[in-house]
Amino acid sequence: MKLLVIGGGRFVGRHLVEAALARGHEVTVFNRGLSAPPPPGVTALAGDRRQDLSALRGGRWDAAVDTCGYLPREVAAMAAALDAAVGRYLFVSSVSVYASFASPNDESSATGTIEDPDTEVVDGRTYGPLKALCEQALLSRLGAARSTIVRPGLVVGPLDPTQRFTYWPARIARATGGEPVLMPGDPGDAVQFIDARDLAAFMLGLLEAGRGGIFNAASPPGQWCFGDVVEACTAVSGRRLRRVWADAPTIERLGLKAWVDLPLWLPPQGAYAAFMRSDVSAALSAGLQIRPLGGTVADTLAWHRALPPAEQAFTLAGLTPERESDALQALR
Numbered sequence: 001m002k003l004l005v006i007g008g009g010r011f012v013g014r015h016l017v018e019a020a021l022a023r024g025h026e027v028t029v030f031n032r033g034l035s036a037p038p039p040p041g042v043t044a045l046a047g048d049r050r051q052d053l054s055a056l057r058g059g060r061w062d063a064a065v066d067t068c069g070y071l072p073r074e075v076a077a078m079a080a081a082l083d084a085a086v087g088r089y090l091f092v093s094s095v096s097v098y099a100s101f102a103s104p105n106d107e108s109s110a111t112g113t114i115e116d117p118d119t120e121v122v123d124g125r126t127y128g129p130l131k132a133l134c135e136q137a138l139l140s141r142l143g144a145a146r147s148t149i150v151r152p153g154l155v156v157g158p159l160d161p162t163q164r165f166t167y168w169p170a171r172i173a174r175a176t177g178g179e180p181v182l183m184p185g186d187p188g189d190a191v192q193f194i195d196a197r198d199l200a201a202f203m204l205g206l207l208e209a210g211r212g213g214i215f216n217a218a219s220p221p222g223q224w225c226f227g228d229v230v231e232a233c234t235a236v237s238g239r240r241l242r243r244v245w246a247d248a249p250t251i252e253r254l255g256l257k258a259w260v261d262l263p264l265w266l267p268p269q270g271a272y273a274a275f276m277r278s279d280v281s282a283a284l285s286a287g288l289q290i291r292p293l294g295g296t297v298a299d300t301l302a303w304h305r306a307l308p309p310a311e312q313a314f315t316l317a318g319l320t321p322e323r324e325s326d327a328l329q330a331l332r
């Protein structure tokens with residue numbers, strides 16, 4: 001298959017490029033050239049999708065995967081530019097498209113809306129509704145028959161720039177001699193995510209099979225709980241630690257934020273109660289395979305440990321040792 005990856009320089013796109021090469025596909029990437037250069041054998045086209053798509057002119061691909069569409073106008077422009085150039089267009093969306101997370105969503109659940117659909121501010125409030133509008137922009141240009149939409153849950157694994165999952169393998173690997181480690185909620189609280197490499201394999205499988213449709217993509221709801229992540233991290237690093245669980249009111253009282261300070265966890269009651277319980281049965285029927293948790297933990301930790309020391313600091317998610325120590329002190 002001749003495959004065009006829009007983005008392709010980091011995380012999801014990078015894993016996709018490597019998996020596509022390993023499966024014998026011919027790969028072109030289109031990006032600004034600011035991220036890592038592509039691996040050998042990949043054709044690189046340079047351009048800023050928000051301004052100049054001319055580098056795509058004259059190309060022909062069996063499929064395109066859009067890994068970095070956030071504004072409806074940029075997806076509309078890309079779909080128009082590729083209409084005559086690709087057979088299928090796969091858009092990487094998100095489970096954040098849904099209007100509510102009070103109960104589990106499947107692909108038919110209502111998507112969120114936004115007051116100003118032309119906003120170019122992508123933040124926690126606008127990201128999901130804008131992704132929903134991006135999906136609509138694609139569908140209205142190429143139609144359902146040539147469009148595939150994948151809505152990943154939290155994406156994790158090596159190369160993850162967000163630090164949200166990586167915090168836990170790294171934090172637990174730092175524990176020495178039974179030290180206390182602050183844990184959110186309860187070991188039985190739901191978690192749901194997908195290793196970027198499983199996401200890449202799933203998307204390639206859909207393209208190889210020529211499958212259209214909309215697919216939530218994540219581990220099956222209920223497959224893992226937060227305690228499983230902790231156990232996997234403990235097993236991989238071989239550390240001994242004392243787990244100090246703090247429930248949602250305690251976390252709030254400590255002035256800590258779920259998802260950010262204590263990542264990968266959302267309070268089991270409240271507006272995001274079902275954020276990590278999306279229905280993924282359509283994806284499983286279409287071939288989604290989820291690797292064992294220990295593999296994701298081990299590979300993420302190995303990748304993190306190989307980063308330059310300055311990049312190992314948790315600046316985007318998780319607690320600094322000082323903040324965690326203050327919180328543990330307050331719980332005594």
Ligand SMILES: NC(=O)c1ccc[n+]([C@@H]2O[C@H](COP(=O)([O-])OP(=O)(O)OC[C@H]3O[C@@H](n4cnc5c(N)ncnc54)[C@H](OP(=O)(O)O)[C@@H]3O)[C@@H](O)[C@H]2O)c1
Nearest residue numbers: 007008009011012031032033034035048049067068094155
């Ligand atoms: N991380 C998660 O948990 C999660 C969950 C659900 C869905 N998603 C979705 O997964 C997708 C992939 O996320 P990601 O973090 O791997 O990648 P990303 O940050 O969305 O995309 C990075 C890639 O896009 C290229 N790029 C960025 N802006 C560009 C522009 N204006 N023109 C051309 N290329 C541009 C970058 O290369 P250059 O910098 O070289 O241009 C790089 O190769 C996103 O659509 C995201 O919404 C992520």
